[in-house]
Amino acid sequence: MEPKPRLFKRLASSGGRICSPPPGLTSAGPCCPDGSPPAPGLCCGVISASCKPLASPYPPSSSSSEAASNAVYTVLVEDPASIRRRSRRRSCEDGAGRSSPAGSKGRLQLLQKSPAHCSGKWLPAEAEPINGRPRHLSDPLVPKRLEDEAAALRLLDQAPLHHSAYIPVPRQRKLSEKAGIDEVIAAAVLTSLSTSPVVLNNPPNGFSAETNGDVWKEVPAMSSSCSSSSNNSGDWSWDPPSDLSTPSTPSPPLSTEAPASFLPSLQSELEETEATHFLFGDPIPRKRKNSTKVMFKCLWKNCGKVLSSSSGMQKHIRTIHLGRKADLDQSDGEEDFYYTELDVNVDSLTDGLSSLTPVSPTSSVPPAFPALEELQPAPGPPSFSPDISAAPHLSQPTHMAILSQSAPTSVCHIQADHAYQGCLTPIRPADIGEKRPQVPPVPAAKGHPSVPSSMPKPATGTRKPRGEAKKCRKVYGMENRNMWCTACRWKKACQRFVD
DNA sequence: AGTGCCGGGAC
DNA sequence: GTCCCGGCACT
Numbered sequence: 001m002e003p004k005p006r007l008f009k010r011l012a013s014s015g016g017r018i019c020s021p022p023p024g025l026t027s028a029g030p031c032c033p034d035g036s037p038p039a040p041g042l043c044c045g046v047i048s049a050s051c052k053p054l055a056s057p058y059p060p061s062s063s064s065s066e067a068a069s070n071a072v073y074t075v076l077v078e079d080p081a082s083i084r085r086r087s088r089r090r091s092c093e094d095g096a097g098r099s100s101p102a103g104s105k106g107r108l109q110l111l112q113k114s115p116a117h118c119s120g121k122w123l124p125a126e127a128e129p130i131n132g133r134p135r136h137l138s139d140p141l142v143p144k145r146l147e148d149e150a151a152a153l154r155l156l157d158q159a160p161l162h163h164s165a166y167i168p169v170p171r172q173r174k175l176s177e178k179a180g181i182d183e184v185i186a187a188a189v190l191t192s193l194s195t196s197p198v199v200l201n202n203p204p205n206g207f208s209a210e211t212n213g214d215v216w217k218e219v220p221a222m223s224s225s226c227s228s229s230s231n232n233s234g235d236w237s238w239d240p241p242s243d244l245s246t247p248s249t250p251s252p253p254l255s256t257e258a259p260a261s262f263l264p265s266l267q268s269e270l271e272e273t274e275a276t277h278f279l280f281g282d283p284i285p286r287k288r289k290n291s292t293k294v295m296f297k298c299l300w301k302n303c304g305k306v307l308s309s310s311s312g313m314q315k316h317i318r319t320i321h322l323g324r325k326a327d328l329d330q331s332d333g334e335e336d337f338y339y340t341e342l343d344v345n346v347d348s349l350t351d352g353l354s355s356l357t358p359v360s361p362t363s364s365v366p367p368a369f370p371a372l373e374e375l376q377p378a379p380g381p382p383s384f385s386p387d388i389s390a391a392p393h394l395s396q397p398t399h400m401a402i403l404s405q406s407a408p409t410s411v412c413h414i415q416a417d418h419a420y421q422g423c424l425t426p427i428r429p430a431d432i433g434e435k436r437p438q439v440p441p442v443p444a445a446k447g448h449p450s451v452p453s454s455m456p457k458p459a460t461g462t463r464k465p466r467g468e469a470k471k472c473r474k475v476y477g478m479e480n481r482n483m484w485c486t487a488c489r490w491k492k493a494c495q496r497f498v499d
Numbered sequence: 500a501g502t503g504c505c506g507g508g509a510c
Numbered sequence: 511g512t513c514c515c516g517g518c519a520c521t
Contacts, residue, residue, distance in 0.1 A: 471503065473501095487504085488504090489513090489514090490512090491503075491504055491505085491514075491516090492503090492505080493503075493505085494504085
């Protein structure tokens with residue numbers, strides 16, 4: 001994936017906010033709406049609609065991002081001297097900090113405003129060249145406060161518009177170590193800033209006021225919710241233990257493997273879907289009543305274990321259900337699909353916590369499945385976004401309709417099917433339907449240790465009575481065999497429409 | 500006959 | 511371990 005061209009596209013077309021040296025000025029000076037300087041010698045501005053990419057000096061073989069990096073855009077900036085808007089033309093450097101040959105004539109710091117992705121597409125903090133050289137957060141020449149603000153702004157601009165509480169689940173997160181550190185710093189700053197009452201009362205769409213000074217006040221809200229809390233996607237993997245007792249949503253582990261199985265051709269489509277989820281779904285309450293505590297419930301079939309920390313739950317799932325090594329902290333994020341977050345009224349908590357499956361009326365239960373969100377008008381978290389790509393086949397409308405029709409408890413059915421997919425080995429070329437998330441073996445079928453003995457078990461030697469439920473063959477027909485659950489395809493007991 | 504899926508085999 | 515399929519039980 002090459003995020004940069006898209007970044008530019010969006011930035012250019014959607015009034016992307018940037019920082020640029022004030023006209024005729026190179027010295028630093030407050031010029032942002034609230035008076036805080038975005039960076040030394042830079043002014044805030046908005047890319048106007050009349051962007052005109054220049055011919056790229058690069059050879060034809062150069063990437064589009066390179067071409068984009070040389071584009072000249074008309075930028076509306078606040079002139080610090082006259083405090084009036086001016087139209088300027090600036091040569092843009094691409095967001096990754098690669099200076100274009102034309103970089104000498106313009107120093108733009110792009111503050112990405114892509115609403116769709118908090119995921120690994122954001123730009124490393126140290127990669128934004130200012131005044132001709134890369135500026136790193138650790139740069140001693142940069143005042144600490146500016147560092148923090150810059151980091152906060154970067155996070156802000158990478159956060160989705162309108163919905164600080166809506167968390168996208170990234171399909172892929174691969175952050176450089178440096179970038180990760182910068183994230184942590186920025187997240188810490190934002191966290192501290194997010195305690196402002198202004199933040200908590202922000203209207204979801206407050207961000208639309210691009211040029212309004214208020215937008216800056218909202219920075220903490222937007223980015224903090226994205227970076228340090230309410231993230232079910234795992235975009236922001238920093239999940240300090242101290243955070244676990246706070247009413248934050250789980251911070252899923254880095255997922256760097258899962259995306260490997262995704263069809264490249266689906267990438268862009270999935271991204272759009274992701275963005276949609278981001279904008280319209282997955283609300284996770286940022287603020288919870290003091291009387292409630294966030295718990296994490298294992299959704300694994302017949303498990304239902306409830307833990308108080310996301311990391312604990314992930315470990316539980318990873319070790320107990322996924323059969324992975326406990327000592328491996330590395331996770332591909334798959335665990336995210338198997339637990340949900342519960343807002344539990346602390347008062348109702350009892351000793352038997354592990355056996356509880358409390359569901360508070362105010363609970364925000366993240367759909368264990370991305371596609372399910374579309375079926376839920378009520379705010380529910382991504383899961384994935386949850387990773388929408390985790391179940392590409394379910395994104396098919398017809399499929400969804402069928403599922404929702406024949407499976408009142410869609411989650412259960414999907415989970416079951418999902419579970420059986422764990423038996424899949426990656427992808428047989430002929431069967432696109434195989435492109436499903438790799439999921440652990442279904443506990444019921446394998447007699448997982450964690451499965452309670454109460455699990456109904458057909459007497460050995462006797463055939464399981466045929467169920468009443470329609471099976472994949474009937475539902476989808478032979479012609480849509482690729483839509484069958486794996487079990488059905490293998491002539492095994494159907495795992496999607498279980499009886 | 501059509502379907503569900505067990506049991507076993509190939510890989 | 512995954513994946514497939516013969517063949518039996520059931521409708």
